[in-house]
Every structure is written in C-alpha cells, then in structure tokens.
Amino acid sequence: MSGSRIPLIAGNWKMNLDHLQATHLVQKLDWVLRDASHAYDEVEVAVFPPFTHLRSVETLIQADQLEIMLGAQDLSQHASGAHTGDISGPMLAKLGCEYVIIGHSERREQHQETDALVNLKVKAALAANLAPVICVGESLATREAGEHIAFVTRQVDEALEGIEASRLGRAVIAYEPVWAIGTGAVASAEDAQEVCAEIRQRVAHTHGQELADGMRILYGGSVKPASIAELMDKEDVDGALVGGASLTAEEFAQIIRFRSHRPA
C-alpha cells in the first residue's frame, strides 16, 4: 500500500445469501464499522452482492446514507437487446453501482469467458461509467511451471487492449491466483507483492506511468483477518477482493480495519 492510493477492501459475495440476509449483512457491517469509528475516506469499502440483491442493498445504502460502495459481479458486453438472462452496464449504473467485477476466474472457468470477452466487458463497463474490477490470476500448474508473471501480464494486456489511459482512471485490477481462491491457501505477502508490482509495471509500459501509479491493484484469494495486515504492508498491494470472509460482518470489518491489528 502506498500513501498516494486509497486502499479498497471489496467483498465479493458470489452466489450467496438471499436478499434479506444481504440487507442484514450490510446493516450489520455498517454498525460494526461505525462502532469502531471507521474512516471511510481512509479505507474504501465496497460490496458485490448477486444481481437480485442490488436493489435492496442500494435502497439501504441510500436510505441510511451508508458510505459503502456498491458493485456487481459481472455484466454483459452489450448495452441492451436480445440477450436473455444477461444484465447490462446501464442497468447496473441506474441501480447505483459504482463498480463491476470482470473476468473473475470462476466466470472464466465456468462460463468459458476469454480474454477477448473480458476486454469487451471492460469497454462496456467504461461506456456505462462503471469502474471495472478486472480479475487476473494463474492456475497452480502455471505457477509451478514458473510462468505466472508472463501469464498474468498477458491477461492484463488483453483486458486493457485498445483502451486509452484517459478512460481507465477508476479501473482496478485484482490479482487472484486461482490456487488461492476458496482454498485457505493465501498467497504469501511476498508472492502477492511480486505479481502486483509486475502488473503495475506492465500497465506503466502499455498505458503510462501516471495511470499505473494511481491504479489500485488488489490481492484476492483466501484473505482473512489474520493475513490482511501483512499483505497491506506491501507497496503494490492496495487492497483486497475478499470472498468467504466478506460474508460475516465481524470478519469483513476486521479485514477493513487492517490498520488496527497489525502483528507486533
């Protein structure tokens, strides 16, 4: 984490909770954070509920003036039309979403999403004024072959292909090694730093140093309260994309409050 970038702690709820549980979780998260006098301008908080809960969570955020940002877990590459079952960027923007996750490894694996599709979705997000949270990350086999840097930087290149730096000011990249997601096997802080630094260098090379210096690069994969402080100590890790641990208010709040529980 560098002083010039505001850390982002983002909770990807994946396909969990019903809409009542979702509103309850957001309320509870706000209570816990308020109790701890959390400064939202020092650490930004975002939640990514399933599509069906976005409206309920957004109403709660509006009504209670919560400083929690809202995002969706995916979007269509199209703005509208005959695409049964899909959800467009303009629909998400209208619901108050600021962010949208693109290219999560679960979508790449379970829905055969390619780098070319990820690129189209990034363009669709930007066209709808949503900040893309672009996920990249290698499999265990790729890491064991020592090819993780080449693999991840190629994913970044393809996601950002043909997009001007001036449009990417709010874009976020999340480094989520596939072998660390949902496995309990969090990457070491050194491994996370290595790849996040390489991603930043790559963005500097393709889109300029200014964009790269301001861009937030998150780590994701089995982040827990016990691992967050060490990760956040690293220069190029600007936050976390949290799955399982974002489903309980107390645990997620502890991750958000990483500054208060640094190991001695």
Ligand SMILES: O=C(CO)COP(=O)(O)O
């Ligand atoms: O995929 C993730 C966030 O997008 C990480 O999930 P876990 O934190 O459950 O490993």
